[in-house]
Amino acid sequence: MEYQNILEEIHDALKNVPDKGTVPSYIPELEKISPDRLGLYLLTWNKEEYGTGDFDIPFSIQSISKVLSLAKALNFTGADLWKRVDVEPSGNPFNFLSLLELEKGIPRNPFINAGAIVVSDILLSHLEDPKRDFLNYIRELAEDDSITYNESVARSEKATGFRNAAAANLLKSFGNMNNKVDDVLDFYYYQCSLSMTCKQLARTFYMFTNSGKNATGKTFLTPSQAKRINAIMLTCGFYDEAGEFAFEVGLPGKSGVGGGIVAIHPEKYCMVTWSPGLNEKGNSLLGMKALEMFTTKTGLSIF
Amino acid sequence: MEYQNILEEIHDALKNVPDKGTVPSYIPELEKISPDRLGLYLLTWNKEEYGTGDFDIPFSIQSISKVLSLAKALNFTGADLWKRVDVEPSGNPFNFLSLLELEKGIPRNPFINAGAIVVSDILLSHLEDPKRDFLNYIRELAEDDSITYNESVARSEKATGFRNAAAANLLKSFGNMNNKVDDVLDFYYYQCSLSMTCKQLARTFYMFTNSGKNATGKTFLTPSQAKRINAIMLTCGFYDEAGEFAFEVGLPGKSGVGGGIVAIHPEKYCMVTWSPGLNEKGNSLLGMKALEMFTTKTGLSIF
Amino acid sequence: MEYQNILEEIHDALKNVPDKGTVPSYIPELEKISPDRLGLYLLTWNKEEYGTGDFDIPFSIQSISKVLSLAKALNFTGADLWKRVDVEPSGNPFNFLSLLELEKGIPRNPFINAGAIVVSDILLSHLEDPKRDFLNYIRELAEDDSITYNESVARSEKATGFRNAAAANLLKSFGNMNNKVDDVLDFYYYQCSLSMTCKQLARTFYMFTNSGKNATGKTFLTPSQAKRINAIMLTCGFYDEAGEFAFEVGLPGKSGVGGGIVAIHPEKYCMVTWSPGLNEKGNSLLGMKALEMFTTKTGLSIF
Amino acid sequence: MEYQNILEEIHDALKNVPDKGTVPSYIPELEKISPDRLGLYLLTWNKEEYGTGDFDIPFSIQSISKVLSLAKALNFTGADLWKRVDVEPSGNPFNFLSLLELEKGIPRNPFINAGAIVVSDILLSHLEDPKRDFLNYIRELAEDDSITYNESVARSEKATGFRNAAAANLLKSFGNMNNKVDDVLDFYYYQCSLSMTCKQLARTFYMFTNSGKNATGKTFLTPSQAKRINAIMLTCGFYDEAGEFAFEVGLPGKSGVGGGIVAIHPEKYCMVTWSPGLNEKGNSLLGMKALEMFTTKTGLSIF
DSSP, X not given: OOHHHHHHHHHHHHHTOSOOOBOOSSSHHHHTSOTTOOEEEEEETTOOEEEEESTTSOEEOGGGHHHHHHHHHHHHHGGGGGGTSOOSOOOOGGGHHHHHHHTTTOOSOTTSHHHHHHHHHHHHHHOSSHHHHHHHHHHHHHTOTTOEEOHHXXXXXXXXXXXXXXXHHHHHHTTOOOSOHHHHXXXXXXXXXXXXXXXXXXXXXXXXXXXXXXXXOOBSSOHHHHHHHHHHHHHHTTGGGHHHHHHHTOSOEEEOTTSEEEEEETTTEEEEEEOOOBOXXXXXXXXXXXXXXXXXXXXXXXX | OOHHHHHHHHHHHHHTOSOOOBOOSSSHHHHTSOTTOOEEEEEETTOOEEEEESTTSOEEOGGGHHHHHHHHHHHHHGGGGGGTSOOSOOOOGGGHHHHHHHTTTOOSOTTXXXXXXXXXXXXXXXXXXXXXXXXHHHHHHHTOTTOEEOHHHHHHHHHXXXXXXXXXXXXXXXXXXXXXXXXXXXXXXXXXXXEEOHHHHHHHHHHHHTTTBOTTOOBSSOHHHHHHHHHHHHHHTTXXXXXXXXXXXXXXXXXXXXXXXXXXXXXXXXXXEEOOOBOTTSSBHHHHHHHHHHHHHHOOOOO | OOHHHHHHHHHHHHHTOSOOOBOOSSSHHHHTSOTTOOEEEEEETTOOEEEEESTTSOEEOGGGHHHHHHHHHHHHHGGGGGGTSOOSOOOOGXXXXXXXXXXXXXXXXXXXXXXXXXXXXXXXXXXSSHHHHHXXXXXXXXXXXXXXXXXXXXXXXXXXXXXXXXXXXHHHHTTOOOSOHHHHHHHHHHHXXXXXXXXXXXXXXXXXXXXXXXXXXXXXXXXXXXXXXXXXXXXXXXXXXXXXXHHHTOSOEEEOTTSEEEEEEXXXXXXXEEOOOBOTTSSBHHHHHHHHHHHHHHOOOOO | OOHHHHHHHHHHHHHTOSXXXXXXXXXXXXXXXXXXXXXXXXXXXXXXXXXXXXXXXXXXXXXGHHHHHHHHHHHHHGGGGGGTSOOSOOOOGGGHHHHHHHTTTOOSOTTSHHHHHHHHHHHHHHOSSHHHHHXXXXXXXXXXXXXXEOHHHHHHHHHHOHHHHHHHHHHHHTTOOOSOHHHXXXXXXXXXXXXXXXXXXXHHHHHHHTTTBOTTOOBSSOHHHHHHHHHHHHHHTTGGGHHHXXXXXXXXXXXXXTXXXXXXXXXXXXXXXXXXXXXXXXXXXXXXXXXXXHHHHHOOOOO
């Protein structure tokens, strides 16, 4: 069966299910999005592109940005980054601050908030104009200069992000932050506020299917770095549901509370889904289902 | 034996011991104090006063202020305060944020930092001019208008107080803070920076030996409130060493990292010690010993 | 008002309240007891005795026995006991094994199960015939040879005591148990199964009001040991409600899931209550109320 | 380069390194093994076989058996098994009992001890003669009737396995164990005591590279079950080093304290290493290095 047909079949099967999950209420800007949105986009290794539904509507990529800031930070620090952030799954959703405290300020991995905040701190130390330069990096990866931050999302998240502020202060207390708490959080929220479509995300993440080179063939990561980020996506990409996603879908991936999910099959394809309703673990309910259906129908999984 | 002799005996026995504990280095203003300082002051229920050593030199009362802010807050809220702070020992020094997280933002008791920060939030909501009014409250309790804040201590602690900032943000994230995080922390550090002598502290805490009335006979707490604060001092007054203090000394009390300790024997006396070197649990090393010697020599304990 | 009148007033006020708490269902033998039972007994320092209600009916003393086994173990080890058990409140009801694990097998205090199991291990190493000798010790304290174990309670608790078996094995894994796990648990359950009346308990605990001497004047503890056990009862006697009990009642005490509570006012009195219904923290609901009423009516508290 | 050459190159590079890790002392039978042992064995999907060093010497497979007992249990329960065991990484090596307690007796995954004990309980409920039948299952998978349990290893581990006994009792207390604690532990230790060579293990695990069929083509798992067990090996196969192994090696795998490691590349190969010295996380030091070298040299990883 052709990919386009498979995407449309999945879209048809899911667009009318009654339970579409819950749009999170704690970020006012996100709450306004209709839970009926559903976009699917597939970019294969040989650059064929397929899309159905709302794949061309921008949404807030949120935690998906953590993969991109990690990739950029590795350009500056190389493997030294792993002295400040570990690569182990967190496993403990209900007391993340406790873990950070017990492990003396070394976040479990770069995809929990505390870890991503350390990565933001690194970028802040190395980028000349952090917000501008990081945006340019994304635009170059995606070959698309229309990508922007959503500043009102960034501001509304910062105004209510007390748990992140707690984590950032705890990191600072352990000496794992070089810049000012407030500056780091400010930059962190900007990254999370990136507004992108499924299509733009697929192009941006193409480098992870292609050993570190984007679709134009330009190198952004070494092959080894790209593999390792894929490994971390597999073990840590879905909060407390990483094991479940590996188990049901069998691909490296990363989700965001904006309802997006990116999944990578190295040297095969990059698939992006968007549906704003979340399951109880904070991952897009229909997105998870769509990816599970896709790997079942195509028989393509890394396992 | 007379009280004055007992105090002098204790002072003589301790002033030359080689191990005087460690003056904490994380608060620059405190680090400057000589570890050789040792002051003892006793104020009996019938208002006899005895002192030896450095009892007339002001020091930073730090966490001892938590008892006084609690007493003042009860004037405004009565027992409603206990909906926002519990009265149980914390028992877990190494992961205090974890406990706060697991218990959904209700601090274990008003004498751990998180609990005292909630109390500061309450005072901030009720006092017209919080810093001025709280200082006047202390001055009135002690009948001494020379008591002041040490603003440079307050500022230096705030500038490096990342763990308290983490706790405050966590409280805010759980909805257990009505004012702004920054305002609450600012007021909290002012309270901790109160600079007082052993003698002034003894007079201030006299109300806890006297069912809520200070030495002039003015009522500041109901007898029941005074008793209950004594109970909390006994179970929670010494961080992770509360059980040890109850076990060795057998009195309600409260310590501060400035090296002060206040101990209460209801309807008998209030005793204050000051020695800046701390033991590994953060309580004044010589102060703990002095109080243990005092209750052993006098046979006076509540048990 | 006379003590007898006060006891009767309290009994009258409580015997018909609709909510008498919940008789625990996990110990079959205890579940059979009527929740309407209510006994109060007061033994003053000068040996006056007062009682109302079911003060002469035996019940399972359960965790109250932990105070007595501790007292006996101190006879053998003296202060060395405190190398194997700490004296700090536990503060963490929901993950007691976690604390034991984090603190490398040193129980927080002798009144949590893990601590009492260590105390049982000590007695097992020192008593010639542990069950017989411990029973004789209790009988001598109470001057009453009719006291016995309830063996069917001991057996039924052992058969279902998987959490205690988990704690005991964890202690063994940390090297804090000298005898066999099974032998220690067997003896531990026997101690808990002691069947005693309010009156017998008051006589047994008289030594804690009387500096270590029982009513016949025979010495069972040094004055210092008696004081210290009182201190531990105050800080640790009521599981996660120790702070609450100190706050509301203001006396050292110890409760058991059989519905009994013993409270001590040094050199004043020993009061025992029994009512089988428990509150959500596992302490006798009416017993807690009776003691609160008693200290309020008499104005007698240690604070 | 040919596989045989690669294996020999790795063997040569590692056999004389000075730091070979530490042979664990807590299992007397294992302590006797020489740390100089090093065996490598590769079985490709198309059934080519390559080996160097001590690949034909039997060793105690220990936790590697957890994968095999899980595979067998799925035959009986299908997906119902996942109601009693989760599939998430544990992430928390220092307080595994705490996690089990907080998560109410549902082990994080089938490869931590608590999870494997639940799997043993399932097998005990379904196998007619558990020890005999499980051994026959392994022999059939490997096509090798010479495989046996090492009963003295089983007995010595059971005699000192107090932490496992703690976990088992905790599981029982939460109702997640149907058989007797002692019977389950007895069977669990037998499984762990299986004595196998690298070559035998490679043949036994061939089914995970081959969608559930062993080398004779007989089906032991559905393709979906095989994939999912691979996913769990990747996220949970190396205790607290699962992320590190995914990151450095990039394959599903499972290690045991006997020094063995099995790694799976679906539809490519199964590789087994054995070297008894462990790193600080409890995984074979040289085995980890050998696998890292192998995937680097061959460029074969799932990412």
